[in-house]
Structures are given as C-alpha cells and as structure tokens.
Amino acid sequence: MLPYATIVEAEAALGRNLTFLEVVWFRYSSRMPDYLLYYHSILCIFVVFTLAPLPLALIELGLPASISPFKIQPKVRHPPTLFFHCYKEAMWTLILSVGSFQLTCYPVFKFVGIRTGLPLPSFWEAALQLLVYFLVEDYLNYWLHRLLHTKWVYEKIHYIHHEYAAPIGWHALYAHWGDLLFPGIVAFAGPALVPCHVVILWLFGSLLVLASIECHTGYDFPWSPTKFVPFYGGAIYHDYHHSVGYHSQSNFGSFFTYCDYVYGTDKGYRYRKALLAKLKAPSSDYNEEGQTHGFKNDRKFD
DSSP: OOSOSSHHHHHHHHTSOOOHHHHHHHHHHTTSOHHHHHHHHHHHHHHHHHHTTHHHHHHHHHOHHHHGGGBSSTTOOOOHHHHHHHHHHHHHHHIIIIIHHHHTOHHHHHHHTOBOSSSOOOHHHHHHHHHHHHHHHHHHHHHHHHHHTSHHHIIIIITTTTSBSSOOGGGGGOSOHHHHHHHHHHHTHHHHHSOOBHHHHHHHHHHHHHHHHHHTSSBOOTTOGGGGSTTBOHHHHHHHHHHHGGGOOSOOOSSBSHHHHHTTTTHHHHHHHHHHHHHTOOGGGGOOSSEETTEESOSSOO
C-alpha cells in the first residue's frame, strides 16, 4: 500500500510530477495491500499460460495446412483431445505446486526487497534487470535440467514432461509438480540477487512463461521476434531435445544456447542439424519411433 493519500502528496515526496504510468500505478495500488500485489504474479502466469498458446492451437486444429510449412515435425498431427488433456493437467499441477507455494512466499519477497511503491523503474533499469534475471535463470536451470536427465530423476519426475516427443504450447508447463516447483525457485534467484519493483517481477514471470511456450510450440516461424535475440535457441532448438527424450544429452538450456556450447552439450544437435542440411531432409526425419500423435506409448524409460 502506498504511503501517499493523493497524487499531490506523491509528487511532493518525489519532487517531480508523476509520469503517466506512475499515475496509473498510483490509482491501482494506492489502497491495495502489498501481499495482494505480490500475488498478482500468480495470476499473470495463469493468464499468460491459458491465452498465449490458444491462437496457434486453434489454427493448428482448424487450418493446419496454413501453417504446416513451419511445423518442425510435419508428420505429427495432434487430436483436439490431446490439447485439452495437456492444458488441464498442466493447469492443475500449476495450481497445486507453484500456486500453493507462492501463497507462502510473501515474507520472502519482502525480505529480499521486492518493492511496490513509487517511483516506477525506468526503461533501462527494467531492461537490465530482466537481462540479468534471464541469464541467471538460464544458467541455473541448465544444471537443473541436466540433473533431471539423470536416470533416477528422469524416471521419477522428468519423464512426464517428455511424454510428448512433438510438443505443443501448453506442454511448456505439462510436468510433474517437482518439475515446476524447483525451476520456479531457481527463476527467483535473479530477483533475489537484484531486487526489483513488483511490476518487473510480474513482467519477468510473464515473459518466462511466454518464452517457454514459444520453445514448445513445435513451429519455427521465420518472422518470430525471438529470431533477433542473440544466442536464443527457440522452438527448433528445444524440439530436438524433446524428440530424443531421455537419451538426449543435448540442448539443456532453457532459452539460450551459450551453456550448451560452452559445456559441449549441443554436439548431437549440431551434428543432426548439419546432417539434415546436407541431405536436405525435413527435421521430422528424427521423429522417434513408438509415438502416436506425438505421444509416446511408454510413459517411463525402461
């Protein structure tokens, strides 16, 4: 809750006029308790995860021919029931794991210094903070992802996320509860190290989910804005990881490719990419056997 009763008081305290966004923020948050503002981060994740994959899913179900040239595994066709199953299971797990956990984390947010007041961060402050957060998340999650591909952890936890050899957008959060909770804790490392305003926390969480959805779409669109992000892997990069499944010791990075390159865990991907380019074969040639509509017949690795 802001310590100012009016905009005039806020401007007097800051020694300047409020910007347009700061006026909007004042009117929205001036009488709202801080803990409710922190819990908005949960709502952001739910809304983004529900709506962002929806347009592409409707196009794929209704007009698949219009986007089939961009499909990474063009021979795979998902039935409508699979889309619903993926969303339902992912949302239920998200509510039980991440949602329940974040409801208990308000004291932690306060302790690390996540703020809710004025002034709002500048554009460059927000941009630098987000850059740090994504780099920290990507590096830590790289090692967590490698752990998830060890035999015991994969069989107990990570196998659920790999049920789909040809992923879809809602598959981004389709996983065991531990597969959502621990990466979520890792993602908070950046904001804990470099505290931010709560709106940046909302934005970071939303962008994190959006990026994960984009990596799981199963489509490689040449006009995607992520094509201009340096060292960004994207859908085609992560699709290879899913197509190989448990046996994959490649492409562990959440979004960027630098960790895989530095630690040599992109060799399989680069070899396959070079081979397919040489043979001029579609990427669907590496589609795993034993899958129906992109769904593996065996739930666990034997």
